[in-house]
Amino acid sequence: MSTPAAPRVYIKDGFRWDRQRAYLFDIDGTLLRHRDRIHFDAFFHGVRSVLGRELALDGVILAGNTDPGILRDAFRLAQVEDAAWRPHREGILNAMCTHFVERRAGLQPTVMPGVEATLEHLQSRGALLGLATGNVEKIGWIKVENAGLRSWFTFGGFCDRFEDRADMIAHAAELARTGLKDPSATVCVVGDTPFDIRAARIHSLPTIAVATGRYSFDQLMEHQPEVCAATLEDLLCTPSSPSEPPGQDDAS
Numbered sequence: 001m002s003t004p005a006a007p008r009v010y011i012k013d014g015f016r017w018d019r020q021r022a023y024l025f026d027i028d029g030t031l032l033r034h035r036d037r038i039h040f041d042a043f044f045h046g047v048r049s050v051l052g053r054e055l056a057l058d059g060v061i062l063a064g065n066t067d068p069g070i071l072r073d074a075f076r077l078a079q080v081e082d083a084a085w086r087p088h089r090e091g092i093l094n095a096m097c098t099h100f101v102e103r104r105a106g107l108q109p110t111v112m113p114g115v116e117a118t119l120e121h122l123q124s125r126g127a128l129l130g131l132a133t134g135n136v137e138k139i140g141w142i143k144v145e146n147a148g149l150r151s152w153f154t155f156g157g158f159c160d161r162f163e164d165r166a167d168m169i170a171h172a173a174e175l176a177r178t179g180l181k182d183p184s185a186t187v188c189v190v191g192d193t194p195f196d197i198r199a200a201r202i203h204s205l206p207t208i209a210v211a212t213g214r215y216s217f218d219q220l221m222e223h224q225p226e227v228c229a230a231t232l233e234d235l236l237c238t239p240s241s242p243s244e245p246p247g248q249d250d251a252s
Contacts, residue, residue, distance in 0.1 A: 007234035008217050012226045017208060017235065021185040022176035023122055024132035024157060024169065024205075027140055029063060029192035029213025031115050032147045035108040038100060039139060043070065046096035050088050063214040064195030066134035066159035066168060067093065093160065097138040109147040112212045114233025119152040121236060128179055131156035132172035132189060134165060155179055166199040173205060188226075197223040208235070 011017055025031055040057075047055040060073045071092060075085050085092070123129060129152050133140045137158035144150050157172020159165075173187045189200035192213030197220070200207045209225040210232055211217040221228050229235035 007237055008211075008228075008230040009234050009238050010221060010228040011238065015206060015226045017188075017227045017238075018122060018125060018127075020127060020188040020206070021180055021182065022128040022130065022173075022187045023208075024130050024172045024176065024187060024189045025153070026189075026191040026193075026196055027131060027133040027135055027143055030112065030190060030196075030210055031144065031149060032109045032111050033212075034143075035110065036106055038103045038106060039135075039143075042096040042099040042139075043067075043074075045099040046092040046094075047071075049095045050091045051085065064134070064165065064191075064193030066163055066165055067096070067136050067139070068159055068163040069134070069165070072163055093136055097136060100139050100142065104142050104146060107143070107146045109143065111147050111149065112210070113231040114236050115149070116152075118232040118236050119149070123152065128155075128176055129153050130172060130176055130179075131158070132169055132191075133157070134159050134168070136160045164199075165195050166202045169196075169199040169205065170203050173203060190232075192220075194220065194223045197225045210235070 043057065044055050047053060055074055056078060057074055059077050060070055062070060065073070068089065071089065119129060131140060131144070131153055135143065135158060137156065137160055140156060140158050144153065155175050157168055157175055159168045162168040162171065169189060176187045177183050177185050188206045188208060189196055190208045192210050193215055197207045197209055206226040208227040209220040211220055211230050217228060217230050227235065
């Protein structure tokens with residue numbers, strides 16, 4: 001019988017990971033993963049149905065990208081001029097959503113270890129929980145609904161209007177602070193890629209990085225997140241202050 005791997009968790013000195021006022025959770029690779037290709041295939045369907053051409057995603061970075069960013073990068077690699085596809089961007093995204101909605105019964109999500117217990121822990125401390133994802137809104141909400149996680153989240157930041165992840169993160173953080181009615185509230189990004197860390201850092205937001213997606217613990221640590229954990233389950237097992245609720249004076 002093999003010995004279970006020891007939990008791998010790094011927490012920056014002085015950072016209290018469970019005392020931020022709000023948390024922005026990525027979906028794919030962070031909250032859940034899918035064993036199906038429905039979202040992936042939606043890109044091909046959307047481009048084919050609107051532009052009447054085939055799309056190639058070879059060489060396009062998918063993990064940590066946004067849905068519009070994936071389209072942008074695919075067309076750039078194919079040397080397709082912006083004028084040939086950008087006027088049809090919304091139509092392609094809408095066609096993708098239609099494809100996804102029609103096939104939602106075939107979704108096969110797996111919730112990552114410790115997700116629900118972590119959400120419960122943070123909510124019990126009074127934190128506001130939201131999404132910050134590269135998915136377009138309709139697809140993102142369907143994913144969390146199908147995985148049984150919808151009830152935890154009161155708002156979401158999505159990429160319908162944003163190609164760059166940093167812009168989406170800024171919008172999601174603004175939604176969180178508006179919801180809290182506190183423009184200086186601490187907001188923490190939870191994600192599984194270096195792109196989550198970089199986007200958060202641009203806006204001076206701390207990051208909890210989890211190695212449940214395509215990037216390993218060591219690869220994520222290279223980007224110096226405030227917290228890095230093999231899984232949220234491992235993070236939840238680390239000691240934390242037992243009673244104080246999240247507050248504005250909590251360092252981030």
